[in-house]
Amino acid sequence: MKKIALGVDIGGSHITAALIDLEQKVEIEDTWSRSRIQSDGSAEEIINAWAETLNQASNGYDLKSLKINIAMPGPMNYKNGICKIKDQDKYKTLYGLNLKQLLASRLGISPSAIHFMNDAACFLKGEVFSGSLKGYDHAIGLTLGTGLGTSYMLDGKVKDSGLWNMPFLKGIAEDYISTRWFVKRFAELNGTAIKDVKDLVDNHVGTAHFETIFAEFSLNLANFIHKFIRKDMPLAVVLGGNIVNAEPYFVQDTRKHLAEIMGYSFPVKRSALGEKAALLGAASWQ
Known part of the structure; x- marks a missing residue:
């Protein structure tokens, strides 16, 4: 039988899963x-x-014969599968629950077959596994979205950096590099x-405010x-997440500013795998 795993990517509003041929x-x-x-x-x-x-x-x-690797946003006790998400307008009812045991019970399999991993780390691992960073062993990944x-x-080991709350400008990084920044800044302008x-992009392209907001975002x-x-001294960075679909309006300027x-x-x-990156990264996790 082929070496396969069930890769899973859980987001704030979706779940995606597929069997992955690891060879x-x-x-x-x-x-x-x-x-x-x-x-x-x-x-x-x-x-x-x-x-x-x-x-x-x-x-x-047969799910009982498969390794099930799940990319999941934090905060979370990944080893034990316990959800720590709260105050984020998502999965409030899961706080404090052992998701590994609950899901295993629902599927009729052993909890030991289910493994949770950080979704940002899975995204980067997926791009290294079969995406835009094949061949790299020292890199960083950013998922730009909600x-x-x-x-x-x-050296091939991927970890969550947790820099979303790094002090940045007048707040933290996520205040300026996320969908909510675009929403807030456009309302201000x-x-x-x-x-x-x-x-x-669909309804305001070409306007002065459109150009201003992407100019600010690319610099930020x-x-x-x-x-x-400066913190991790990588050899490359890969960008993913829904905001990257607007690549023509900021990525080249970001490269120029950098x-x-x-x-x-x-x-x-830019991510070569799109939403498949975290799923492939999860499946390939050893």
């Missing part, structure tokens, strides 16, 4: 399953929805509300990356 470094055909999750639901509703998605992704394989995920890799960065991002580089700050060009790469 070919690809998902197994017809196993991709993605579902929206009501993260404000009861613990039972959330666990049941997760279990249903995992059953769909197993596609006839929040800010940070991770680093040294334009006096109207946007839902997210996609809304900004470059300054944050520089702080990250080169001006550092005095030389530093590799700033």
Whole structure:
């Protein structure tokens, strides 16, 4: 039998799962399953929805014979599978619960088959495993979305950096490098509300405020990356998350600002795997 694992990526509003061929470094055909999750639901509703998605992704394989590796946002006791998320408008009902035991019970498998890992670290590991950072052994990863995920890799070992709350400008890094910054800043400049960065790109491209907000974001991002580089001295950085879908409006300027700050060009790469990165990274975790 092929060396396979069930890779899972849990976000604030979704769960994605697929069987991964670890030798070919690809998902197994017809196993991709993605579902929206009501993260404000009861613990039972959330666990049941997760279990249903995992059953769909197993596609006839016996879950009892599979290693199930799950990328999950923190804070969390990953080793024991205990959720520590609170005050984040998601998964409030899971706080303090042993998700490993609850999910295993719902699936009818041993808790020892389920492994939770930090989602930002899984994103970076996925890009090293089969994405834009293949061949690198020292790098950092940023996931730019609802929040800010940070991770680093040294000698093939990937860890969550937890720099979302690093002191930055007049607050913390996540205050300036996240969807909520775009929403807040656009309201300050334009006096109207946007839902997210996609809304900004779809409905306001070409306006003066559009250009201003991305100019500010690219400079903020470059300054944050520089702080990250000085801390961990990586050889490259990879960017992922939903905000990266707006790449044409900020990534090149971010590279330019970073080169001006550092005095030389530093590799700033876009995720090659997109939302599959964390899933592949989780599956490949040893």
